[in-house]
Amino acid sequence: MTEDAARGIARDGAAGDGASDATAERGAAQRVAWQWARAEDWQPPTELDTETPHPARMYDYYLGGKDNFEADRRAAEAAIAAYPALPLLARTNRAFLGRAVAHAAGLGIRQFLDIGTGIPAVGSTTEVARRVAPDARVVYVDNDPIVATHARALLAGHLAGHTTVLQADLRHPASILDDPGLKQAIDLGEPVALMLVAVLHFIRDEDGADEIVSTLRDALAPGSALILSHGSPDFVPREMADAGTKVYNRASAPLVLRERSRVESFFGDFRLTEPGLVQLPLWGASEDELPEGWQQVSAYAGVAFKS
Template identity: 75%
Template sequence: MQDDAALGETLTGDWQWARTDDWQPPSELAVDVPHPARMYDYYLGGKDNFAADREAAERIIAAVPHARLGARINREFLGRAVAYAAERGVRQFLDIGTGIPAVGSTSEVAQRVAPDARVVYVDNDPIVLTHARALLANHPVGYTTVIQADLRDPAAILDDPGLRQAIDLSQPVALMLVAVLHFIRDEEGAAEVVARLREALAPGSLLILSHGSQDFLTPAVVEAMTRVYSTASAPAVLRDRAAVAGFFGDFELLEPGLVQLPLWRTEGEALPDGWREVSAYAGVAVKP
């Protein structure tokens, strides 16, 4: 865990946290229930988490020693995919399940490549909304907004006035579902949710997706992960490659296709020790 001074040293320019010593969590926040976004923040070495989040995260790390590495690699995938989308000419980004902002966030990467990029962050956790809005107040480059909504209700997201003001759905959008769908159960309509979002996008839009899988884990580890996340505000639903591929629908996967997370466009890069243990898939697809 980093202290305030150490964290400040990792961020430069406008990217400074607005947190102060007298910061208090939003009143509606259930601090005694682990939340995946705050657990992810802990994996990344952040400080915007609570005892319940840290305890659950440590139980995951005990079962999956490369959990922290997986979180970092997922963050790197996000950065590469966003830069790729911006370089293709996409200027609108819809990031659902944003998580607590950190260095390398969607808006930072997209607007570095294309200062006119427009970004909408969506999350349902009050602490994410609080910190995202505080961060954006100190980051005036480009157009970025934050809305509170739940992935399980795609209509509410698509009809939100903040989204409609920021994004023109008749033009290409990069829809980002990065490490979020594995917290939506099949019975909650995971496939239908993604299909509704895909349908709303214009041709030339991209779907940027990463998803946890059981394919690279032992049954005992899968059982341990499932048990820990069952106590959190959202369970972990690990899916195999075929199930993850189904979320892309009729979108066309771009090279290198749907691959193990550390392998997405990392050609020529030295992969870190333990990368083979990162049990997740990643891919980017375009709407014909």
């Protein structure tokens, strides 16, 4: 599949929901980002590795974005060849994020901790949360320096203190929780929506996936939410899941697909809200909102609350 074809899939799947407006808005945001990047006081991140595919930049490619490198595009093409529904999965995951954030904000949560955010685009956590609650505060966390750079640029126009971007690694949750930037932006004594959207499947069990999530859950106040989506082998032939997993073995993070019961365990004693842990496109969507081919999306999604 060519780059243009992959982006065509993303565009076609978005038709009928303001795709042209979204594309124009994305383009404008990216122009702002690159203008900012050319500013005299900007220095490129020295730790940026453009030769190794990164999941966040591959995800950007699935969504039709331009913030990716040749290595990311080659790996993404290989992943799409193994699992053609990947661009659809990316779009439905973005839609789930929007519905879940709006749900949490509608219930009174005003603080959002989005870990593994990827490159913010149209429909970001900030956009959705502040549409429901203008006083919402969002902290973005990602370990890719290009994500942090572009996130700061794209979000530069937001009110001071309402959006914070941290470059940190989910594999070190204590360092995230202890970060001065997070402490300035979020009061962990009040409810927080912890967002682990399409990120935990890049953490191996042997790297402490359970301990990572438990550390983050334990730091949250009662009334907090856990918003989570996770890739799974449950909805595709095993050979297809294995082929997709092998592609990510060459990226900066592995792909660990987990079955439903294993994904559910990450919620701990948090109470899942309706409709529970379900196939990703189904969470909070009406029948009319389900895209063609949604049955091929092999991932789960759920939102749970701390008592």
